[in-house]
Every structure is written in structure tokens, then in C-alpha cells.
Amino acid sequence: MNKRLFIDVTRLAIPAHRHSGIARIGRELLDWFDRDPTFEVIPVLQEKFLGGDFDVSASVIDPVLDKIRGRVHTCKEVEAGVEVLRPSSPQRGDVFLSTHLPLPSRAITGEAKRAIIVHDLIHHPALSRERADKPVILQVLDSIDIESDLVVVPSYTTLVDLMSLPGWERVNSRVVRFGTNFVGQTGGAKRDGVTTILQPGARKNAKAALEAIEGVLSDERFKKHDLTVVATGRMVELSQDFLRQSRLSDGRWAVRSDITDQELIQIYGRSAVFVYPSSFEGFGLPIIEAFACGAPVVATLSASSLEVGGGAVCYSTSPSPQDLGEAISLVLSDDEYRAQLSQLGQIRAEQFSWNSAATRLSQALISM
């Protein structure tokens, strides 16, 4: 008999978060486990994190979630502080996996084994790299029973952060590095593009990246290159405002948002360099995705970027426009260097497949 796997993928139903890296991870896991005969997958949405007018039978959710809409369970508050999971609840022998939000109370998860993915602790007040105004991480940690719940982290960077919190030294944890299904284009696509992914947040260093790229592309040597910014949230407008006032002509830049995976693969596929300026990530999925598509990567040197990117990245020693600009310029000006980075990146991407990540997670869930 299949093991029932209740998997919380609430973010897939939140339009603003549907394209985030964390939502992508929930989508990939949902898709993979649904094809794994070991499990009978039951997607769970926690209504308290959705809008009040959310209706699972009517709302547009997500392509992967839509395929199994009939199996969606919702966790709803029936009276103050009392939640129920409908139409059925987990039993002994089942597994409840939260892919990004706090685990529901024991009243909801019953005697099921529980696991949760803690992506990063960036917003934890004790470790915050920027203003700690997102208390979800505190809710996530509060929902975990250190003695019995399994905590899955995507990197040793996150594991070290987690274990450095007082009382969390003995946490039952497992490192499961994420992966990608992206496959690079063959046929020698012309790589003239400079691509960057920009998100809101001080640690993302969006402005520094824009200034660096503008400086490099203003150089006569790099006139043939253009810029594609893949932006989320308010970075869409901020990027457009910056570039309109930049030295780059309108035809040399584009700001894209809400793009499909296929469109992102195409953008990576024509990139002569992919710039990932973030100072800190729990994992850094875009680096792996760019690798898989053969794009040479420039990234700010950090624990997470080094863990994910290995030796296949041209690291900027700081996220300053000057250091980022020097790294981008070096990559664009040297064909041999670009070829080396591209080749090493594709080799490294093979170590980060969704198949191996999900298999490792599956084994961890079965052995609970």
C-alpha cells in the first residue's frame, strides 16, 4: 500500500509567490512525488496564508497543482484558534511534509510523521543580514518539534545557520541539495546576452548589479551585448526606471517578469554571462539553472554561492559595482574563460538534478 504523503504547497496558490524559487521547489517536489509510486500525494493548502476570498474549486492555482486539484486538502479555521484539515486528516503511518510554511499544529497532523524544508534563516533576528521584518521564519521554527520532526535544509550553509541557534544543535536534520530539470540548448546558440535576476531586498544587490552591468556595456568593446533583467516584485519598475535613465539605448535592454520556465531557459541559453549579485542565499537555484543552460556565471562570493557554484563561477569578491563590473568584463572579454566556465558549469549542474534531490528526500521520508 502506498504511503500517504500530505504535502503543503500553499505558495503555489499565492499569485505573488508563484514564481519564487521556493514555490518552484514546491512545484517540482509535488510533480516528482506524484509520479513516485511509493507515495499517494495529497496536496495541502493552509487557508490562513491565502486571501480570505480564496476558493480552491474556483481559483486559478498552478499548472501542476491544477492537474490534481481534486485531491487538494485545505486546512481552515473553523473557530478562533481551531483548524481542521478537510476532507480527511493524516493518520499513523502517513507523512506530512511542509515545503515552505510552518507545520500545522499536531491537532492537524495527528500521528503522522512530520518533515519540513527550512530554506534559509536569512530573516531570523539573530542571523538577519537585513531588516528582520518577516517573522515567518520564527513561525516556521516554532512549529518544529526538534525531538521528532525532520528538518530538511538545501545546503550546509543553512545547516550551519540552523545549528548555530541556541537549542538547535541536536536538530534532526538532513541536507538535500535542490536541483534543476533545465536542459541547455544545443546547436551553438549565439550568446550575446548579459542576464541577471533581480529581486527586492538589500542582500540581493540589485542596484549594484545594474550599475555594474551598465558600466560594462557602455564600454565600446561590449557594444554587441544586450541586457535582459528578469525581475520580480517592485524590482520590475525599479529596473525599468534605472535603465531608462542609463547610458544604454532602449533597444539594448529588456526587463522581463512572470516568465515561464521555457522562456527562462531560452534567456539563459543566449547568455554570454549570467550575473547573480546576491550576497546571501539559502541555496541559489538560479546558479544551477544557468549552469544547466551553459551560461557562464558571475556571482558575489559567499558561503552559499561557493557551495552551489563550486569552481565553475567567476566570483566577485564583493557586491560593489566596481568588483562586479570587473568580473563581468573579464568574462565577456575572454572567449576561452567563458568556454571554461560554461563547460565546468554544465558538469557541475549534473550533480544537482531534481531526480537525485527528490530521491534523497524520498529516502529520508520513508526512513522516518
Next chain:
Amino acid sequence: MVISPFFLVSRVPVAIALSPLVIAIVTFLPLKLSLVEQRLDSLERVVTLQKQAISSQDGTLRQVTLDLSALQRSVNDQKVSFEHRISHLEQHELECQQALLQFQQTIVALVGESLSRIESLAVAERLRFEALTRSGRN
């Protein structure tokens, strides 16, 4: 000893012959009896005292028995408590061993990861240095 009159009449000479003895007996017998009575009184007192002592010791013995019984119960309780604590400590020791093993595995993994990062950085820096060198030549 009772001396019948017949005996006295028929054996007067004998009696006369024995009179000093009789006199002595008659004289000393009450004295002797008095001594015996005193001795008996004394013995009775001794017996009474010993009875009191035995009664007292009996009470003490009963108390000691009760104390021993309570002590036995306490020992049994402590034995159960110690067995429980030993069992708890054994369980705790097992958990500590498992935690230590997990911690060792984590440390080994983290050291491995650190070495891997150093190697990665060395590779990245070598490639970057080579590119910079080519850039300088050009």
C-alpha cells in the same frame, strides 16, 4: 519436719540425745525462714525488675521491627527508583551516543564541505588568474 508424739515417747532418750540439735533447729529455723523470705522478696524484686526490663526491651524490639520494616520499604523504593534512574540513564546514554554519532557525521560532512569549497575557490581563482594573465598579454 514433723515429729509425732509417739516418736517422742518411744524414743525419749534418742530425743534427749538429739535435743541440742532440736534446739538448734527450733532456734535457727525461723531465722532461716526469715532469710529465705528476704531472699524470696529480693528475688521477686529482681524478677519484677527483669519483667519490666523485658517489657521495655519487647517494646524496643517491636519498634526496631517496625523501623526495620520501614527501612526495608525505603530500600525497596530506592531500589525501584535507582533501577528506574539506571534505565533512564541507559536510555539517555543511548540517545547521547546517537546524538554524538549524528554530530560526528555532521562535523565530517561540514569539514568535507569546507575542503570542497576551498578546492572550488582554488579552481575558480586559477581560471580567473589565467584569464587575467591573458587579458594582460592582450
